[in-house]
Amino acid sequence: MSFTASSAASLTAAEGSGFHAPGPASFELPPVFGDVTKPMILVVLSAVIVIGFTYLASRKAAVVPGRLQFAGETVYGFVRNNIARDSIGSEHYMKFVPYLFALFMFLLVNNYYGIIPFFQFPTFGRIGYVVPLALVSWLLYLGAGMWAHGGPLKYLKHQTVPGGMKGPILLMLVPLEFLSNIIVRPVTLTLRLFGNMFAGHLLLILFATGGAALLSSGNIFYGGVGILSFILGILISFLEMLVMFLQAYVFTLLSAMYVGEAIAEHH
């Protein structure tokens, strides 16, 4: 078979076999059984993993920690000291540590599903799973602010009226502050986590399926590019590991910062 013929054949084969670029449809998996889909199972499993891990890590608590207890204490200490205490302040932070710790572990497990073999689906690549989490954080900091300032109206004044401002400028500032502090925050929390997981997973799918399509095209040059695509896919996986941790950290950090700002004494 001559070279030109094979390359033309492979071109038509590549088109004929129909390499579809991955899109939002790649996230719509068929149900596993009944109406239960893969992310549903994963999210339940993640709760089991988090509860199981924290239970096992704290079951035989000793002064000299074992390996598992040390790992658990490291994560807990990180969330308590570096996230909660630094952003909420040393007076009230312990009240919010349980939520923040659970949130961080839950996010971490669900994000790392994206690269663990056989799971390979970040639950938060579907926006429906992110919205409730952001809503819980939203309600938490609203509730904490109302608790700290003694009533919804006082809290609203604290969040929307900047200190040291007087006169007609308030007409402009109050709606702006209301918008940015009450309305936009849960939206950006949702979109940040969803967008990162969605785009990252899409990138991994693109490099993997694109590499496979190029390798199986039968053309040696396409095959070379296919290998390059696989190598890039591996590198992107490492980047994704960083991003997955970073997004869990940032979601928790922002939740803590919103709480800290809501219960602060003055602006």
Add this chain to the structure above:
Amino acid sequence: MVDSAFNMIGVGLAAIGPGVGIGLIFAAFIAGVARQPEAQSRLQSIAILGFVLAEALFIITVALAFVLPL
């Protein structure tokens, strides 16, 4: 076809802003650590926070590029 090309160009253009922003954030972070190495742990969390806030702009763009009809 033309609309889809505009969509691509738009995503590319949208990447410029956060790219410049993230560069500035880490430039400031490196300069800060070079001046005062013991402040690294404090600066790091601030730098990562700024990086994530800047990056969110582009992530939202990517999400919208998929969501908006061509």
